Amino acid sequence: MSKPDPMKTYETHKCRLLRVYGLTEYEKLFLFRFDDPEIAQSWRFMPGQFVELSLLGHGEVPISICSSARRMGFFELCIRKAGRVTSEIHKLKPGDMVRIRGPYGNGFPMDRFYDRDLLLVAAGLGMAPLRSVFLYALDNRWLFGNITIINSSKLGKELLFAKELKAMKDIATAENIEIIQTATRDPDWGGLTGRAPTHLDKVNVDPKKCTAALCGPPRMYKSMFEQMIALGYDPRYIFVNLERRMKCGVGKCGHCNIGTATSWKYTCKDGPVFDYYDIISIPGLI
Amino acid sequence: MRYVKLPKEKVCEFLERLKSMGTLYGPKKISEKFYDFREIGDVKEVEFEYNRTITPPRKFFFPERETVFTFDTANVEIHETLPTGNRIIIFGVHACDIVGLRIMDSRFIDDLPDPYYQIRRENGIIIGLSCLPDEYCFCSVRRTDFVDAGFDLFLHLLPDGYLVRVGTVTGHKLIENSPEYFEEISSEDKDNFAKFETKRRSMFTVQGNWDDMRYRLELHLDHPMYMRESDKCLGCGNCTLTCPTCRCYEVKDLPTLDGAGGERVRFWDSCQFRSHGLVAGGHNFRPTKKDRFLNRYQCKNAYCETTTTAYCVGCGRCTYFCPADIQFKENLLEVYGPGGGA
Ligand SMILES: Cc1cc2nc3c(=O)[nH]c(=O)nc-3n(C[C@H](O)[C@H](O)[C@H](O)COP(=O)(O)OP(=O)(O)OC[C@H]3O[C@@H](n4cnc5c(N)ncnc54)[C@H](O)[C@@H]3O)c2cc1C
Ligand code: SF4
Ligand code: SF4
Ligand code: FES
Numbered sequence: 269m270s271k272p273d274p275m276k277t278y279e280t281h282k283c284r285l286l287r288v289y290g291l292t293e294y295e296k297l298f299l300f301r302f303d304d305p306e307i308a309q310s311w312r313f314m315p316g317q318f319v320e321l322s323l324l325g326h327g328e329v330p331i332s333i334c335s336s337a338r339r340m341g342f343f344e345l346c347i348r349k350a351g352r353v354t355s356e357i358h359k360l361k362p363g364d365m366v367r368i369r370g371p372y373g374n375g376f377p378m379d380r381f382y383d384r385d386l387l388l389v390a391a392g393l394g395m396a397p398l399r400s401v402f403l404y405a406l407d408n409r410w411l412f413g414n415i416t417i418i419n420s421s422k423l424g425k426e427l428l429f430a431k432e433l434k435a436m437k438d439i440a441t442a443e444n445i446e447i448i449q450t451a452t453r454d455p456d457w458g459g460l461t462g463r464a465p466t467h468l469d470k471v472n473v474d475p476k477k478c479t480a481a482l483c484g485p486p487r488m489y490k491s492m493f494e495q496m497i498a499l500g501y502d503p504r505y506i507f508v509n510l511e512r513r514m515k516c517g518v519g520k521c522g523h524c525n526i527g528t529a530t531s532w533k534y535t536c537k538d539g540p541v542f543d544y545y546d547i548i549s550i551p552g553l554i
Numbered sequence: 555m556r557y558v559k560l561p562k563e564k565v566c567e568f569l570e571r572l573k574s575m576g577t578l579y580g581p582k583k584i585s586e587k588f589y590d591f592r593e594i595g596d597v598k599e600v601e602f603e604y605n606r607t608i609t610p611p612r613k614f615f616f617p618e619r620e621t622v623f624t625f626d627t628a629n630v631e632i633h634e635t636l637p638t639g640n641r642i643i644i645f646g647v648h649a650c651d652i653v654g655l656r657i658m659d660s661r662f663i664d665d666l667p668d669p670y671y672q673i674r675r676e677n678g679i680i681i682g683l684s685c686l687p688d689e690y691c692f693c694s695v696r697r698t699d700f701v702d703a704g705f706d707l708f709l710h711l712l713p714d715g716y717l718v719r720v721g722t723v724t725g726h727k728l729i730e731n732s733p734e735y736f737e738e739i740s741s742e743d744k745d746n747f748a749k750f751e752t753k754r755r756s757m758f759t760v761q762g763n764w765d766d767m768r769y770r771l772e773l774h775l776d777h778p779m780y781m782r783e784s785d786k787c788l789g790c791g792n793c794t795l796t797c798p799t800c801r802c803y804e805v806k807d808l809p810t811l812d813g814a815g816g817e818r819v820r821f822w823d824s825c826q827f828r829s830h831g832l833v834a835g836g837h838n839f840r841p842t843k844k845d846r847f848l849n850r851y852q853c854k855n856a857y858c859e860t861t862t863t864a865y866c867v868g869c870g871r872c873t874y875f876c877p878a879d880i881q882f883k884e885n886l887l888e889v890y891g892p893g894g895g896a
Contacts, residue, residue: 274669278622282630324625324632325809325816350834365630513833515805518666522802523830525853528775529768532856537666551775
């Protein structure tokens with residue numbers, strides 16, 4: 269193997285913001301294109317990976333890529349206005365430029381998902397990385413069995429990509445795709461209520477031959493795991509996408525460290541995707 | 555390995571030779587109690603018998619603060635400020651600190667290498683120096699008290715000079731380019747080297763090895779030591795800033811007043827600071843002092859595959875420089891329980 273080029277590690281690329289879509293009160297979807305046509309051609313990522321987005325003068329933030337890995341040259345980021353840098357990002361207009369580096373992280377091992385059913389369970393912003401997995405499965409529909417996606421949030425109006433998923437419903441049914449959207453604490457919501465685990469009885473996947481990808485708060489993982497194991501899901505095929513504080517994204521700055529003395533990990537490089545056995549052998553992961 | 559002798563009367567001349575090759579750094583006495591690696595102007599200032607420096611040698615390759623790039627806001631362009639590639643020579647590095655550098659390498663020159671670190675490191679020459687432990691040292695149980703790799707030359711004290719181990723091609727060249735300073739080693743030198751080693755080994759306050767320390771710690775994550783000791787901790791971060799293997803850094807953009815440009819800087823951070831695990835919305839992954847304290851004890855005892863040792867090399871700095879007098883070695887022994895080698 270040739271030596272890795274150190275100049276690639278933190279290399280940033282100029283990207284133009286093409287479009288902004290409002291999703292909820294706090295989240296917007298940003299569509300970017302690489303300025304350099306060569307990069308636009310060659311840049312690839314896997315679902316579950318993230319980029320570091322720089323607004324020069326303001327700082328840099330890690331954001332999951334939420335678009336389809338098939339759309340060359342373009343990528344989408346769903347960004348919540350959470351603090352200093354993300355508030356500035358929300359002020360961007362089409363035509364504005366940012367700098368992007370990545371993709372970073374291991375991403376979901378998609379080849380291990382092939383020829384199996386697929387269950388995606390998202391809570392809140394967890395829908396961002398899972399949308400990338402979902403779109404990947406749609407773009408490569410023949411590689412997957414039945415598919416269920418559970419999208420949940422506290423209030424109905426906070427459900428990310430709710431309209432997009434709703435619009436897909438008819439075609440989804442024809443394609444053996446089950447879409448479940450639920451609001452956990454919304455008395456005014458007309459649709460399904462209750463947390464994600466309570467909807468495991470509505471899925472169209474066979475636990476024995478299903479791969480599951482989860483993204484949400486740690487609390488959700490705990491209750492999902494319990495139920496999934498009880499229902500016979502294979503622990504080797506349960507994956508989660510974790511979040512920690514991140515600065516460098518490449519296993520250097522130490523901010524995303526997790527684990528204990530026998531299993532010390534950097535979420536950005538060893539993850540952010542971990543499997544069930546990682547979770548139960550690394551205390552403090554969730 | 556190749557061995558040569560550097561006689562006592564040739565040491566200063568050899569240091570002069572090193573100084574002519576680039577910027578020479580070495581241990582200096584900087585106050586009543588403390589030593590530090592500093593640039594060497596007069597080679598007579600080099601302190602050969604120092605216990606430990608305040609700052610660890612990693613600072614030469616990963617400085618406290620550095621500009622990673624400057625930027626032009628309007629054009630969204632950046633200009634990387636890479637190190638110049640000047641030759642630096644670090645003289646007098648103890649064995650534990652050399653392992654510390656190899657641990658740094660394993661993280662900073664991996665499959666995603668850090669260019670700033672790598673360029674400096676490739677231009678660095680490391681000259682090791684033997685030492686005798688004090689009561690703060692526990693490199694013995696960390697298996698870092700004697701190094702096999704990571705130095706160009708390593709000097710072992712003899713009654714009349716140094717037995718020199720040659721570790722790299724750069725080391726061979728240093729000898730070949732200055733043959734006038736070196737001699738063949740004699741059988742007496744070999745005996746003296748062995749005597750020094752025997753004496754050195756007998757002086758450690760802990761013996762054996764702590765390879766299973768990480769399991770002991772993990773089995774007792776709820777040990778009362780953490781609460782009691784973290785209660786005393788001031789959260790000053792001295793323990794991590796002086797540690798030869800701590801690598802955490804923070805990043806900030808510093809725009810110019812008119813906002814047209816600026817620089818992105820990175821600087822040492824500490825997991826003992828509250829801000830280390832703080833994210834948007836006020837959530838903190840390590841909210842209490844105890845969480846942060848425990849984090850350091852776990853991180854430092856984790857396993858580094860490259861060196862097959864713990865990340866902690868047992869240099870004793872974190873105890874020596876702790877204003878709250880928190881005893882790292884003793885605390886670890888307490889959790890280990892009987893049989894820890896004390
Ligand atoms: C792998 C990963 C994927 C992510 N994906 C998304 C996504 O798809 N959409 C989205 O909206 N958000 C995502 N986040 C969270 C997002 O990075 C934070 O909301 C953002 O960094 C907040 O920055 P700020 O400057 O606005 O907030 P401030 O509170 O002002 O934060 C200051 C700095 O702290 C760090 N920081 C703060 N919060 C976080 C956090 N939650 N995670 C990591 N670093 C943080 C950043 O370095 C930031 O520059 C992701 C985080 C990670 C680690
Ligand atoms: S040096 Fe001592 S007081 Fe300061 S953070 Fe470390 S343990 Fe706490
Ligand atoms: S943890 Fe303490 S004793 Fe161990 S290497 Fe770091 S400063 Fe030295
Ligand atoms: S984000 Fe820097 S080590 Fe993971």
